[in-house]
Amino acid sequence: MDRTEQLAALLTAPGAVESPLAALCGEVIADQKRLHNRLERISRISDGYQGELMRTNRELAAANERLAKALDDVRTLSGFIPICSRCKRVRDDGGFWDDVETYIGRHSDAVLGHSVCPDCQDPAHGHAAPLLPARTDHDEADAEGAHLAEVLAHAEWNGHPLQADYQRLSMGFQKLARRLNKISRISDGFQTQLKHLNAALARASLTDPLTNLPNRRAMIERLELATDAARTGPGFAVAMIDIDHFKRINDSFGHAVGDAVLRMLATILTQARGEDDFAARWGGEEFLLLLPGCDVAGARAHCEALRARIESERIEHHDKRIGITVSIGVAVHEPVLSFEDTIRDADRALYAAKSYGRNTVVCAEDL
Secondary structure (H helix, E strand, O other): OOOHHHHHHHOOOOOOOOHHHHHHHHHHHHHHHHHHHHHHHHHHHHHHHHHHHHHHHHHHHHHHHHHHHHHHHHHOOOOOOEEEOOOOOOOOOOOOHHHHHHHHHOOOOOOOOOOOOOOHHHHOOOOEEEEHHHHHOOOOOHHHHHHHHHHHHHHHHHOOOOHHHHHHHHHHHHHHHHHHHHHHHHHHHHHHHOOOOOOHHHHHEEEEOOOOOOOOOHHHHHHHHHHHHHHHOOOEEEEEEOOOHHHHHHHHHHHHHHHHHHHHHHHHHHHOOOOOEEEEEEEEEEEEEEEEOOOOHHHHHHHHHHHHHHHHOOEEEOOOEEEEEEEEEEOOOOOOOOOOHHHHHHHHHHHHHHOOOOOOEEEEEEE
């Protein structure tokens, strides 16, 4: 039994000294126990955050290694990214996106608060000393230090048998409160880091790393929203854009030039899109453009202007200026159809554009 427990036992024993200072010592003992419990709880929470942060960092490192390996593997496939010709999904990504999706599904951006409950904001003091000021919880360490100074300043408490014990308890209480504040700050720091890591994971799962455009997953989410809105409001059109003879560019000039072509096209799509348009890299050398509120004529005009601008651009490579062209398939969404049906129509129009000699725009409605 330590000295605090011994003093608590003495204060509750029959014949104990009954005085405001004895009551105050009892209060400090109760508050010290409360702080010990809070300190243990916050320590467990802090340890949990630290462990979760370490696990998240390991997951990020492992995911980055898998992504780097996947990119290296892709560059060994003579320019082809392993996309299924039917469903357009990546055939083998090493489980990277599944891991990211699982992680995001298990976590959220919720932040724990450290506010004080109503009972702690207005504690009931059973034996308040009439000559001593009430203690507050605004800043427990400073408040207790000021309170101790005021107690010691009262002449009537000099030489009191409990004065030394109260001073020792008060000093221990202040030390414990400062430790509690420090651990709370550390815990808040872990929460902030986890929130930033979750936000970074969310951005990474929806962004194509090469072009910085939204990826297939992000486009599907946007298409789902557009499809729901089209049931009661304006519809939309989609345009499937494919770079003509992209494999020839990679074979003739190397994958670095091929990557530069993809980035150039992404820049053009970003600059040319309207306020509500949404462009994404769909897979390989294919891009998808979502055009809300567009009919056939509007989508055709927009894509024709886009095709002409892409044709006029050049990439400098040593002493050569490399130009590219694109084929575009356009389809207008019908409310009774799914967005998958609309994408299939656009894909069918794209193949027609390829068969017509490339560097052209074809609408599914014309087929």
